[in-house]
Amino acid sequence: MTAPGRLFNPDPLPRPIHGGIKEAELRALGLRLEDCLDFSASVSPLGPPEGVAAAIAAVDLTAYPDPHCLVLTEAIAAHHSGDGLSVGNVIVGNGSTEIIHLLTRSYIGAPPTGCTNTALVLTPTYGEYDGAVRICGGKVLTLTASRHSDGFAWDTAALCAAVAAERPALTFICNPNNPTGVLMGRDQLAAIADAVANTGGLLVVDEAYINLSERRADADVIALAARHGSVITLRSMTKDYALTALRLGYAVASEAVIARLSALQPDWSVNGLAQAAGLDAIADEAYLERARQAVAASRECVVQRLSGLSIRCYPTEANFVLAQVGNAADLRDRLARRGLFVRDCTSFGLPDCIRIGLRPVEDCARLADAIADVWSEEPQR
Known part of the structure; x- marks a missing residue:
């Protein structure tokens, strides 16, 4: 027991390491x-796109931002109109990293029926997946890519077998992967999504870098995420449009998955400057x-x-x-x-x-x- 009047502080978990100059x-x-x-x-x-500075300058700093990011959400859904998105398929976050933490709070904190409070992470990859899972008290399993002179590759059959055996609540794939740059194709992702669906878990496809890939059409799973209840895809407007200081991202999934995440998101997590910048950026189609x-x-x-x-x-x-x-x-x-x-x-x-x-x-x-x-x-x- 701790002494009266004192708070117990457990040893802090190690934080993921990120890029950026400190x-x-x-x-x-x-x-x-x-x-x-x-x-x-x-x-x-x-x-950033040319109009972003003016869009930010026009923001009323005395006004609260829209906690639901409705106008930006509508713009994102319209941007992906060919994929059949509606506003209910989109959630905007303070960078896609906020959405990763919403996912672990929801799915590791309260795993779907039949799943464990475990995440399967394809490595080497972005450290925030591991960090977010551990903050929520979850277990992290990894599947490491084989390394060859011409790049890195994961064994899809081994991945699907691990999903079936371990029944993770979340399976994380960064695509293209950070730091290897490997892009997994759409058919391969669809097969993994089916394996995850059989367990009741959720496949998280982090597409933070896909908009800057020349082969993006080979792997884009936006439409799959919108209609497939076991898939969510993350996008980073921070990276796409160099809005690094503002932090802005979004996710696409079925309406049920988006509603589950929205219930945990704090009001005003996406500030008004970021919302204005995002609207201007996404309007610059070229x-x-x-x-x-x-x-x-x-x-x-x-x-x-x-x-x-x-x-x-x-x-x-x-x-x-x-x-x-x-x-x-x-x-x-x-x-x-x-x-x-x-x-x-x-x-x-x-x-x-x-x-x-x-x-x-x-x-x-x-x-x-x-x-x-x-x-x-x-x-x-």
């Missing part, structure tokens, strides 16, 4: 943010195609330049490149001292790899030059 590290290195380039986060290299073209050009620059240094770059369908560099932590630190921040993938279980978020070509060329310089210094590889 102020504490800048201070330690004696750097200023405006002098640095961030390749550790993966967002559109174009920056933006995403321009962003995909920019991603392709920057990817070509990075892969060509690093390959010239005999650095393996794994095939990717996302707006980042996974590069095998030996001692990732050492290279990351050497680059950081030059004001160039990449993601050390040790936290993903890949201590020999860095992830490079694709910025404009000129920035990518500057990073490649710096890596070449560091390489010439004979780092520990």
Whole structure:
């Protein structure tokens, strides 16, 4: 028992590691943010759509935002009208990460009949799935991709067997996957969805990077999620439209799944600035195609330049490149001292790899030059 008048604080769970430049590290290195380039986060290299700044400036800061994000929800449903979406199929969140936490609160906290308070996570992948499940007291099972010289792959048959045996409340697939860039096809996802449906669980397909993929049509499961009661798909407007500071995402699922999540979402979790920016961004119908073209050009620059240094770059369908560099932590630190921040993938279980978020070509060329310089210094590889 705890002493009277004292609160019991259990040991905190370790938090997932994310990209992004941290102020504490800048201070330690004696750097200023405006002098640095961030390749550790993966967002559109174009920056926000042109009208976003004006849309934000027009927001009345004295007014509460709509807690239901109705106008933005309607715009998202209209944007996906070809997939048969209605407003009831969409929930908007403070980044797709908020929706991940709503999912674990709902499905791990109160598993569907016949399911366990377990999540099956395909790894290596985004750390927030694991973190959100553990916060809710759930168990995490993992299925790790096999690694080959030409990329990473999961065994679909083994995945479906694990779902049948373990009956997880949630099964998480990031598609394209972070950090490997692997894109799982629509037919493969549909087969996994059927396996999950047989147990009463929910398949979570995190498509945070899919809008910046040239092969997005091969895997898009928006329509499947809208009509399939065992599938939900997540989208990140933060990444699609470079709204990083605002945090904005949404999910598509059956009306029953959306209602279950909405019941747990706090009012006003999506602020008025983010809602206004999202409306303006989604109205710019030409933006995403321009962003995909920019991603392709920057990817070509990075892969060509690093390959010239005999650095393996794994095939990717996302707006980042996974590069095998030996001692990732050492290279990351050497680059950081030059004001160039990449993601050390040790936290993903890949201590020999860095992830490079694709910025404009000129920035990518500057990073490649710096890596070449560091390489010439004979780092520990």
